[in-house]
Amino acid sequence: MSALRFRGVALEVTPQLEYRCRKSKMALCGVGRPLLQKTHRALGCFSKKKQTFSYKANGFQEEDIRKKLQLFPGGSIELQKQESGIAVMTVNNPARMNAFSGSMMVELEERVCELESWTEGKGLIVQGAAGTFCSGSDLNAVRAISNPQDGMKMCMFMQTTLTRLLRLPLISVALVEGKALGGGAELTTACDFRLMTSDAVIQFVHKHMGLVPGWGGAARLVRIIGSQNALKLLAGAKKVDPNIGKQIGLVDDVLTVDEGSSLVGTERWLSQFTKGSAPVIRAIKKVVLSGKELSLDEALTTERNIFGTVWGGPANLEALELKTKHK
Numbered sequence: 001m002s003a004l005r006f007r008g009v010a011l012e013v014t015p016q017l018e019y020r021c022r023k024s025k026m027a028l029c030g031v032g033r034p035l036l037q038k039t040h041r042a043l044g045c046f047s048k049k050k051q052t053f054s055y056k057a058n059g060f061q062e063e064d065i066r067k068k069l070q071l072f073p074g075g076s077i078e079l080q081k082q083e084s085g086i087a088v089m090t091v092n093n094p095a096r097m098n099a100f101s102g103s104m105m106v107e108l109e110e111r112v113c114e115l116e117s118w119t120e121g122k123g124l125i126v127q128g129a130a131g132t133f134c135s136g137s138d139l140n141a142v143r144a145i146s147n148p149q150d151g152m153k154m155c156m157f158m159q160t161t162l163t164r165l166l167r168l169p170l171i172s173v174a175l176v177e178g179k180a181l182g183g184g185a186e187l188t189t190a191c192d193f194r195l196m197t198s199d200a201v202i203q204f205v206h207k208h209m210g211l212v213p214g215w216g217g218a219a220r221l222v223r224i225i226g227s228q229n230a231l232k233l234l235a236g237a238k239k240v241d242p243n244i245g246k247q248i249g250l251v252d253d254v255l256t257v258d259e260g261s262s263l264v265g266t267e268r269w270l271s272q273f274t275k276g277s278a279p280v281i282r283a284i285k286k287v288v289l290s291g292k293e294l295s296l297d298e299a300l301t302t303e304r305n306i307f308g309t310v311w312g313g314p315a316n317l318e319a320l321e322l323k324t325k326h327k
């Protein structure tokens with residue numbers, strides 16, 4: 001068995017990984033859609049390696065994109081991992097309504113990487129600083145990199161990062177206060193759930209900017225609310241308030257004032273799903289994700305494998321010992 005290095009970390013190249021990567025490269029060059037889908041699935045099992053191979057296969061070098069993005073600094077992405085197993089990630093650039101600078105895009109990828117190796121984690125809340133969610137990409141950076149090549153690199157970087165965010169084995173929720181615009185609206189779709197405060201707005205403003213979503217937001221939106229509703233939101237650049245959001249299934253709940261601070265309310269809401277053993281909660285997220293992303297046959301195989309990781313595990317044995325009744 002050989003080893004490769006990815007960002008200073010030695011990774012063991014198992015025959016299985018080698019096979020999957022060889023297969024994926026072939027598929028990406030071969031362009032056929034079923035093959036491409038298989039590739040994404042195969043690579044989904046190896047998230048770190050996935051970045052290296054998918055970027056190279058598409059002619060992008062991750063380090064080049066990072067360097068370019070670092071030229072546009074400002075703001076930060078904060079991450080707090082709590083003992084409860086719920087982490088809070090904050091998009092923090094209040095002077096620009098939490099717009100994503102280039103360095104924040106890089107930091108987001110680093111935080112996602114950190115969460116990928118947080119084995120005790122069960123849940124994640126994504127919020128914006130200072131009472132508003134996120135106003136999309138920083139328009140100053142957008143102006144500076146408006147050439148198609150750089151635009152594509154940025155798009156590729158954010159698309160991959162947000163796909164990894166959605167695929168974390170954590171139950172994630174976007175806490176939307178104030179405004180979620182453009183890329184900010186796309187970010188909300190990279191979470192499993194969305195909660196809004198009563199005055200909040202989600203708006204895919206891309207059309208008004210002469211754009212379409214490029215961070216994966218359209219693909220995810222269609223899966224969340226269906227193609228008819230997605231078309232209406234994108235083509236009309238419609239403002240989604242909590243009422244409309246609930247009607248179309250984009251929003252899971254509205255936070256009321258008597259729930260105290262929005263973050264406390266969101267933690268309370270999320271804890272109904274994260275109570276219990278971390279391996280079981282993580283396994284639940286994984287079986288749902290595979291059911292959503294894979295073919296039925298592949299999802300069934302994955303489900304069996306994941307079942308095998310919890311069957312006879314501590315939580316299972318404890319429940320048997322307690323003769324748990326489900327009244």
Ligand SMILES: CCC(=O)SCCNC(=O)CCNC(=O)[C@H](O)C(C)(C)COP(=O)(O)OP(=O)(O)OC[C@H]1O[C@@H](n2cnc3c(N)ncnc32)[C@H](O)[C@@H]1OP(=O)(O)O
Nearest residue numbers: 095096097099135136137138139140181182183184205209
């Ligand atoms: C992926 C594709 C994309 O995301 S494209 C980007 C899509 N987003 C936008 O177009 C947002 C444009 N901004 C706005 O519509 C308004 O600023 C919103 C967010 C509604 C806030 O309005 P308002 O409450 O009146 O505040 P304001 O306009 O005075 O803004 C405060 C300061 O923040 C800045 N700001 C806001 N959004 C961005 C952004 N995306 N990029 C860079 N800067 C942004 C404003 O320019 C303003 O800055 P300043 O105080 O004038 O220095």
